[in-house]
Amino acid sequence: MQKTLRIVLIIYIFFSQEGFCQNLILNVNGQSEDETVIISNLQYQKTHKDFESIRLEVDSIQNQLFKIGYIENRASKITRINDSTFVTKINLKNRYDTIHIYYNNVQIDQVTLKALSKEVNEDYFVLSFNEVAKALRFINSEISKKGLPFSKVSLSSITAKNATTLKANLFIDVSNNKRTINNIVIRGYDKFPKSYIKHFLKIKPKQVFDLKAIKTKSEQLNNLNFANEVRPPEVLFSKDSTTLYMYLEKSKSNNFDGFLGFGTNEDTNQLEFDGYLNLILTNNLNFGESFRLLYKSDENDQKTFETNATLPYLFNTPIGIDLQLRIFKKDSSFTTVNQALRLHYQINSKHKILSGIVSTESNNLLNDNSSFAISDYKTQHYTIAYQFLKRQSSILLFPVKESLYIEVGIGERKTTTTKENQSQYSLDALKIFDLNKTNSIFIRANGSHLNSKSYFENELLRFGGINSIRGFEENSLFANLFGVLNTEYRYTLSNSLYIHSIIDAGYFENEVLKTKEKLFGYGFGFGILTKAGLLKFNYANGKNENTRFKLSNSKIHISLTANF
Template identity: 30%
Template sequence: MKLILKIFFILFCVFTQAQKKHYFLIDSETKVKKKVKDSASAVKFLDSLAQNNYFFTQLKEVKVIGDSTEIVFDKGKNFNETYVNLSDSITQKTKIQKEFFTKNLDSTKKKINKTYIDDGFAFSRIKSKYKGQKNGYPVVELDINKNDKRTIDGFVVKGYERVPKRFMKNLEKEFKGKTYDDKNLIAINKNFQSHQFVTLERPPQTLFTKDSTSIYLFMEKKKTNTFDGVIGFGNDKTDKFTLNGTLNVNFRNIFNGFETINLYWQRNPDKGQTFDLQTDIPYLFKSNVGLNMKVNIFRQDSTFANVKALPAFYYHINNRNKIGLRGTFESSSIIDTLYVQGKDYNKKGIGIWFEMIEPTDIDLFLYKTKINGGYDYLTTTYTKDNIKAPQNQFYFFGEHNYHINGNHFLNIKAEGAMMDSKIDFSANELYRFGGWNSMRGFNENSLAADFYYYGGLEYRYLIGNQAFFDVFGQYGQLNNKSLNVKPKLYSVGLGFNFFIPIGLMSFQLSNGNEFGNPFKFNDIKIHWGILSRF
């Protein structure tokens, strides 16, 4: 442009007259004074005005005062309403008509430029050229300088670097070679949002070199070990006031392999005790195959005892979904010979299961969504009767925290299980449920069935990010063929959950009963618990 050449010539002449100069740009309209590094910087600034809708920028005066040079300019009117003439390459790319009128040239340029950025041209730049006037408005020609297309070439881990190699390989498999754009950057960041074991200290950063584009991940190891303790108060079958409780300890990622070791113990008011030991290794031999080993022991006072082993292998579909095969080896022994409803038995079989967990960014909730389901085909041998029978078992669990608006949430939960066989089940092999984590308002594991289901809605009101109130209602039904009963059940209650220095404390009142039975206040269950991360 002639204007730029004139400015450059003047500044060059001034520059040659002194070894060290100070340069100032002065806006004749606003009187704003801007210091620049040298003459080239002054030219670049004035050129940028012409590229940003100030098409009639004029050089008014150049004043040399000692070692300072003052350049007075008038940028003129900002023409954001213009006629636009697109280059052939932009027209072909965007499918926009070649000539049109716009009331917002800046928005038009950003929209066109984003089209190229989304295709991986991270350093694309829209060039404006003044072509004259039409009906009192400027005519501007837009062209594109695309530069080189960028794709994601790899990841560099900083900070907590001892993450499983397979985890990083899965990340590279998903994103390496993809277009470098906002969509993929958001997807990468989302992979770490509320991740169970790691978090990002800052959003992913990018290093551009001439031949590569590397994403830097500044990782931090989370405190994921948990202690979950619950104390319950209620009445047993004889209406005697009893104390019961649950302890659940999880050791996670101790060896930096995203592994989990779980210890679980529970005592219910009817003198039943449960003990679980579970180990989960997600990336076995640096592969996407995981190993889960679980041993469950249940003893009902001096009546009977069940021991179950569940070895399983599973495959990571992605970071949140997995599908697996498991074996079942279970045995039960009758301790009290007067317990005629039970039988000694052994079970073995194989099954398939699926699990999906979507993390939550709300610390008060365990997760946003969890779905777990499975099917097992078993062979049951009743040892004393020398009877063998095939058996099918189905299980489903689903939970979701739905955000209504503001601080209002709705927790939706459902669970069901069924066992099917051609012969009658013994009482000691039935499903046991009820209590804090299932059908609330009933004693822990006090409900026995060969088929059951329940569903519940819980309204939660959050108080900042430190506490929430909840009110809930549940409906369910069970089937017990041995007793020939099919009661319909309900439970209602309310609670309060809040953070204290040692963790999340929960307090809950609940009452459950069978439809048709009178409501009894002395059947109210009180639970107090704490979940601590360390």
């Protein structure tokens, strides 16, 4: 009998949840039906595991009522009416809708208060009661921006002004001394160029301390390709100084980019190859500098050699310099040499303005002078440009989210017998529109216009290929005016693989040949992140407006971008 009793007891203990885990029910009523409805609309938790949970829930309900203006609400004793049900009654009393807050105009100005209230008087301002907590946080934040991180803001002497309005005094404790940044310490990347702290992030010693602003500025390091922020900045306060610690790491910023293209020649029906090498070295001297070397050879017997150097923040000033040398050779027809010098000013982490001079010299290599469209000339253009760049360094497949480059140049062209005024306008813009985590649309627009009374073939703009309108040979198109729109629908299969469509459109005018044409490119491609770098494959077919689609005109472009 005792054995049977023990078994029954064990079964009851382990399987009877109701006996030991009974849910308790809380009902909260008001003094009237209307008050009960107001309390019910708070959607409080009715089911609880023990009495302590019920008591905390009643406190929470009273706090919610306080925030919406029932600051005088009172709760009666919690009463148990049966084994599982508890009830309490809350008297809401009067509801206050607004509050008049009296302030000291020496401690806070009306400009700050007008950002919070539409009614600001000389000695008080008016707020809705439910905006008080948010307003106090805002005021405290504004005071902290003035170098007072330990300030305290609160309301005192809260009393009723009438049945719906309260009045109170704004108390601001700013007894601590005003803080400025005395020292900036870089941890993790000790050789990080200090000029970027001063001019790129706009953080300087003796600057008024504002931690929120500093954290916002430090996030702009994500727009650099040679350094990353490891963790948010930290501050060490001592009696007489404020030290800011920034935690950075050096990232791989050197870039090797190349591609191989091949297609069938329309005249010979033979397979032809073209390609290029693009090497970018960044911050190898820990100065933030960059150097670019480009060599391109394409199937039209055209060769391009180009070097660029950028030196930012010369002599610890916000001014930098850009240098460029470009040599272009068209078979045995002509050579063109471009030299450019630009000064740039980095407005902030994303915006930059540039101004400089671009000189060009071209020589006719045809001894018989059979082509009157090719001529020796020299040009000199004064340029001004604007650049916007927004990176997303955490997404390796698409490191650039948005970019915009606009340049205007005005100058003149000289030959042995003539002198002519010219102007040139260039635009290059791209943006990625994220539809969701896996689907996005890429759009890029670029174009240029050389404005002149007359034109030589060897000064025309050249475009076409993987970095322009796809489905055409590299630099096979030349014009005095062109515009290209590239679009891709991208589907990301993983963090290292995506596929995309290709729909390109273009328009160009060639005053030398007296032609105006519309161009179209269609195809598909994919990108895959390998150990060697980002490998891109594009298959595209290009056609003119008045030509038929031919599969034999298709081009395959393969490029590899490696960071090291």
